Amino acid sequence: MRTTRRVFLGGAASAAVGAAFPGVIRSACAQGAGATTRIGMVLPVTGPGADAGRFALNGAKIALEAVNKAGGVLGKPLEIVTEDDQTTNPGAVLAFSKLASQSDLVGFLGSIRSTQNHAMAPDILKTGKPVCFGGTDPVLTQMGNPWLFRFRPNDSYSARVIADFGVNTLSKKKWAVIHSTDAFGTSGAKALTEALAKAGATVALDQGYSNQSQDFTPVVLAIRQSGAEVIGSYFTFENDLGIFARQLRQLGVTVPWVGSPSIVNVTALKLAGPSLFGTYGVADYAEESSEAARAFGKAYRAVTKIAPDNQSSWTYDAVTVLAMAINKAGKTDPQAIREALLSIRGHEGAEGTYNFDKNGDGLHGYNVVKNDKGSIVFDKRIDFNQG
Amino acid sequence: MDLVLQLLFTGIGIGAVYALVALGFVLIFRATNVVNFAQGEFSMVAAFLMVVFAVDLEWPYWLSFLLAIGGMALLGALFNLGVYYPLRHRSYLPVIISTIGASIFLANTTLALYGPQPQVLPPVFETQGILLGPVFLDSQYLLIIAVTAVLVAFQYWFFEHTLIGKKLQATSQDKEMAALLGIPVAGMIMLTFVYSAVLGGIAGILVAPVLFVSIQMGATIALKAFAATIIGGFGDVTGAIIGGLALGIIETFGAAYISVPYKDAFAFIVLVAFLILRPQGLFGERIAEKA
Secondary structure (H helix, E strand, C coil): CCCCHHHHHHHHHHHHHHHHCHHHHHHHHHHHHCCCEEEEEEECCCCCCHHHHHHHHHHHHHHHHHHHHCCCECCECEEEEEEECCCCHHHHHHHHHHHHCCCCEEEEECCCCHHHHHHHHHHHHHHCCCEEECCCCHHHHHCCCCCEEECCCCHHHHHHHHHHHHHHHCCCCEEEEEEECCHHHHHHHHHHHHHHHHCCCEEEEEEEECCCCCCCHHHHHHHHHHCCCEEEEECCCHHHHHHHHHHHHHCCCCCCEEECHHHHCHHHHHHHHHHHCCCEEEECCCCCCCHHHHHHHHHHHHHHCCCCCHHHHHHHHHHHHHHHHHHHHCCCCHHHHHHHHHCCEEEECCCCEEECCCCCECCCEEEEEEEECCEEEEEEEEECCCC | CHHHHHHHHHHHHHHHHHHHHHHHHHHHHHHHCCCCCCHHHHHHHHHHHHHHHHHHCCCCHHHHHHHHHHHHHHHHHHHHHHHHHHHCCCCHHHHHHHHHHHHHHHHHHHHHHHCCCCECCCCCCCCCEEEECCEEEEHHHHHHHHHHHHHHHHHHHHHHHCHHHHHHHHHHHCHHHHHHCCCCHHHHHHHHHHHHHHHHHHHHHHHHHHHCECCCHHHHHHHHHHHHHHHHCCCCHHHHHHHHHHHHHHHHHHHHHCCCCCHHHHHHHHHHHHHHHCCCCCCCCCHHHHC
């Protein structure tokens, strides 16, 4: 073929557009082919949450493979389009906007970070399509945004379980509440303080810290001075949790510690090592809690060769349930998918039994687990109202 | 009193890390008149190199350390050739922007090559620390303080009592005059970049067992080290040390006695106060004049 100037300029322009906007090209091809049902996924590929993003993607991919093996969605293979949220709120908003601009995406997976879901919420409302997310701030599903569906139990449940276990099982009444000052940590601490008051316990110390702290000596010394008998915590990032755990033990604080799910994350266990031995955690995912959890654990280990945790189990459930809802709706109309999601009852997922309530909360209980010399041992499951 | 001593020890320990990274800032600023915003990434890269050699490949710690430091020397040389040298005749601004670009490049290259998983680098000593009465002295912080003291002493001796040190000083004071006197200016600047990369690398390796090894660790340390440099006085070695230690102590005591969530803010309140009231820092010259 002779290369004319028009052909050359056309090719150069296509190459430039292709280089600058790979998502647009990919989207256009997929739309043209119409061969797949596509959903978007906001996840951290860079920034301090990048490790969590890797776990999240693994869980979603395992579910994707299972969905497609079972016939896909609406007779077509399911496809996930991802965007990096950079573990920041502006990054999450930008990532969601990029995905939302692709009109053929029928639903989305949001963030595991509450603060990022808060940042994206106005755009989610404007986009008007279902978003499955993992942030545990209870407020997220109480803002009147009909498109938010939570695939982890919220912190009003985790707080009640932490308080119940600490007060009634460990018999500790004087608490130190340690939490991140982000949306997740603040709302978790508030819920825990309320739950402790109801359980008849007192909060001797309520101590927030900012994420990415390099030193927790002042926090540990404050715990020591408060005379607290037990620690309840809401840590957002595993790095912070690891540094705190190490300094806590070094400075001689040996009181029991019951933490939010990050205390049993794979990364936290690796970083903190023996400093976390003997601690308790509430875990939305516990491998021995049910048949479905065991099956997911087996599938996850087969693919990744490492133990699963809640960072991958919620995306596994979200992809599975979203695919199920679209199939149940029989069409990609957002309102029909929303209604199908809300009607889900008794679905056994890796994280527990899904019964969506009118707010979009799918799960209503937590597992209590113990770190037994580095192994996470399932203790019991506590479920509350079933929506 | 126990509380004060414990906080003081931790403050000095974390401040020593800031001081080490701040020394790297100062050296490059003295030699080239630009701020190297990739100084923190040097720490991060060195920590990852240690993880690769000592943890992944399970090579002896001393060998891994030598290889990591050798790697940092090479990185410093490449940094000079790729980031500073091509822009050396421009004003300071393009070079500063170039160092910011290099810091992003180093962080993302490490992310792409190694992955996002935070890593654990075992401490040099098996024992976690010493209990001196009611005060716990973390062995890693003790090592950090000791190494910082040795490096500062070495640097003082090197600059004041060796011919190369004096040539480096002459280069930093007036490049054209130094060239006229027969000093190989390009070589001296190359040496400065190599040495500051090694300094940043040592800081990263020392702090890795305390803060863990992650892509973000460099940026976190560098921001504080930069503040320490301004407090101490840009271009002044003593200032970098005093500034780093002061910053570590201020933020630790501020967190304990005023507010933990605002710990980072104390450093920057002090920084702003210095910029307004004493822009030359504790020991340095006016930034505006130098820049």
